[in-house]
Amino acid sequence: MKRTVCIHLGSAVLALFLLLLPRYASGSGTTYSALLLNSYHSSFPWTDGVTRGIRSTFESRGLRVNLDVEYMDTKRIMSVRSAAAFAEYFRAKYSGKRPDILLCSDDDALVFMLRHGRELFPGVPLVFCGLNNPGFIDAGGDSHVTGVLEVMDIPGTVELIFRLFPGTRNLALVSDLSISGMGAVSLARKALAPFLHRLKVIDLLGLSGEDLRYELSMLPPDTAVLLLVYFQDDAGEYYSPARSVGLVNSAGPFPVFGLWSMMVEGGALGGSVLIAEEHGAQAAEMAVRILQGTPPSEIPPVTDRHLTPVFNHGEMVRFGLSRFDIPAGAVILSEPETFLYRHWKLLLANALVFSAAFVYLLALFVNERMKKAAEKDLELKMAQWEGLFRNAPEAYAVFDGANDIVTVNDGFTRLFGYTPDEVAGKNLDSVVADSPEIKAEAEKISARVLSGEVVAGETYRRKKDGTLFPAEIIGVVFPMRDETFTGFAIYRDISERKKAEDEMLRNLKREALISSVSARLLEEGVRGGVPCSLADLAAFLGIPEGCLVEMDEDGLPVREFSLAGGMVETLSPPEFSSGISRDSLNELVRHLWEKGRLILEGSGPGDAALPSFAAEILQVWGAPLHIQPVYSGGAVKGFLVLRSAGLALSHGDEALLAMYCDLAGSAFLREERMNLMEETGRVLDGASRGIVEILGHALAMKDPYTVGHQINVAGLAREMAQKGGYDEAFQERVYYAGLVHDLGKITIPSAILSKPGKLTDIEFAIIRNHALYGWDILSSVDLPWPLADIVVQHHERLDGSGYPRGLRGDAIGREARFLSVADVVEAMTSHRPYRPGLGIGAALDEIRSRRGAWFDPEAVDLCIAVIEEGYAFDGGSYRLFLP
Secondary structure (H helix, E strand, O other): OHHHHHHHHHHHHHHHHHHHHHHHHHHOOOEEEEEEEEOOOOOOHHHHHHHHHHHHHHHHOOOEEEEEEEEOOOOOOOOHHHHHHHHHHHHHHHOOOOOOEEEEEHHHHHHHHHHHHHHHOOOOOEEEEEEOOOHHHHHHOOOOEEEEEOOOOHHHHHHHHHHHOOOOOEEEEEEOOOHHHHHHHHHHHHHHHHHOOOOEEEEEEOOOHHHHHHHHHOOOOOEEEEEOOOOEOOOOOEOOHHHHHHHHHHHOOOOEEEOEHHHHHHOOOEEEEEOHHHHHHHHHHHHHHHHOOOOHHHOOOEEOOOEEEEEEHHHHHHOOOOOOOOOOOOEEEOOOOOHHHHOHHHHHHHHHHHHHHHHHHHHHHHHHHHHHHHHHHHHHHHHHHHHHHHHOOOEEEEEOOOOEEEEEOHHHHHHHOOOHHHHOOOEHHHHHOOOOOOHHHHHHHHHHHHOOOOEEEEEEEEOOOOOEEEEEEEEEEEEOOOOOEEEEEEEEEOHHHHHHHHHHHHHHHHHHHHHHHHHHHHHHHHHHHHHHHHHHHHHHHOOOEEEEEEEOOOOOEEEEEEEEOOEEEEEOOOOOHHHOOHHHHHHHHHHHHHHOOEEEOOOOOOOOOOOOOHHHHHHHHOOOEEEEEEEEOOEEEEEEEEEOOOOOOOHHHHHHHHHHHHHHHHHHHHHHHHHHHHHHHHHHHHHHHHHHHHHHHHHHHOOHHHHHHHHHHHHHHHHHHHHOOOOHHHHHHHHHHHHOOOHHHHHOOHHHHOOOOOOOHHHHHHHHOHHHHHHHHHHOOOOOOOHHHHHHOOOOOOEOOOOOOOOEHHHOOHHHHHHHHHHHHHHHHOOEOOEOOOOHHHHHHHHHHOEOOOEOHHHHHHHHHHHHOOOOOOOHHHHOOOO
């Protein structure tokens, strides 16, 4: 406590020293000389106030200034002779001297300095204050002159009159006839102009004392007096501010107001006035700036507008005014001193002493209370920590710098099985990690913790009974005051969490397995998908042996997928299930339909707990067995048999088995339906081919040459498609379309079809309609190929010059483009009764010349390639249908 007080006291002394040091340091520099010339005498209140303001400002700014003060005394002595005498005195005293700065107060001093100062002190800056007539500096035009103009707040003072005496109707202006007095009267007349509707102004100017008293006594009672400047009567007798105010007050019960603080000090009631000291301080601030290097030309003259409501306490009492009647912030002068005011320093010193003693005693009291509160808080925290340590659900162990156990909590006893007495003083790792598998790792962790590292992680620890369990551990040390440290080890058994994590991972693997099984069965079917998926399922469950049995509609096994040693073999006909009687299979299926699954642990013969059919099943596959039904199409269409010594499956694994069997049943059903669809497709495909061949052969009765032509065109078009790498479906479409591409000619008269000469335009137009007739016939038949659309386009050309619709480019199907090329080549090559064949060379030249214009470039290139590789038309195609 004493040490703290000394520190604070020393800090305060140092701060005070640092605060005062700049002031004294700044005063140790240059010493300036200044000359102050006052217009009035030394005891004049305004002059003394201005002088005090200048001196105090120089001191507060830390400047060393030797200030010489002179007084012109123009209030008491004002004549040409006295002015000349003062000028001679001034010249004799200051000739040859050059002050650093000149200051003057009020108009007379400024006029004197402007007249004589340039001669006596050329180039020395001049700062004025108390100036009423700004025309003096305007006429001088000197850049070395600046200062503070004085302002009279006549409107503000009139507002105070109305505030304090609302019934005032007359205002008496009192002034002498001096230059200052008449200037004040002139300013008053201008300032009072806005108030003439409320006030009657009465001029009392240049009167003697007795005349002034008489005139005032004759004024009505609702009059207030504004004392402007009355320092001389008509005979030239000097009146001090106190004497002039006393004269007016003696004339009647009128409130007297003034425009300077000296009037209020002299006994006037009040006014909005300038404070002499503040006015002088403003001028001194300008002088300081000039002494510090600022040229006077850069400091323009300013008007002092720091006007303050000031009141005389005695007059306030006379007129019954209180502090609440005057404006807030107003200054009250001549207020009587109270006991507190007279002895405030002594009282303040005693108050400080008593306050310090009280603070000291209070600090002692508070310190004692805080000490007791801290002790209680420490006891509470110790109890809380002890309770937290003892009752924490985790295992806590406190150890020292040698890693020896200091104490353990109840959670440690519950987890590891040791009591605190059993482990106290023993090495921590020898207690919780006394096992070859984990001891080295535990010692490394302890070394890291003892080095100051905070260690957190998961590992294994050993219980008292030797059980290893997964644990989450935290190790940390805390330094003590004696440069030792204490360590804390926290253990949490995370066996259940690990089980949950393992189960979560197993669920993810189950989901992945189901996705894999589903994809395989969907892509590879039963034959390819079941063996692989069954092997994956057995590997996941850890089951070495089993069998998936598929049954037919009659409930008899038709196929087996036998599992042994991780490999699956497909057996058809079945091998194992064929050894089970029909009745036992029916009973098994019924049981699976009703119960959903069957678990056979195995037992002796005649065990009443086993179903009647269980003996045959156990004889085939052994025990224990898990049998899961395979549903397909709303019935049991098989079953899955799994055999393993540790067959107890979890709920998730049983759900996995059920889902696998459902997928297998769906695969069985899909395979059955696909087989049925393939068989149906084969029947329909054969029927369609038969229909097309019948339609093609039907034309032979009318034009056998056309039928042979169709067969050759179909063969060439198929070879072209095969050469181009098109699939079998495309090849079938162009082939069967080729077989019937001229089927529409069956409606054309034979005379036109077999006419040996040139066809007429009408006959050719009839021939051109055969493509449309073919479309009409084929579109009425439901075929697996779009033959009608191909046939109707086989005479279209890429440039739109073909028929019957004039199609262009990609609007013509690719199959029709192949047929159009094969049709032209075969027609030009083969013989007709009415003309011989033109030869294969002419036919190939024709399609080459029309490549890209009439015929598809790819089809042309493929046709040429096929012909050049040795393809030839079969002449027997014609002979087959000739009579």
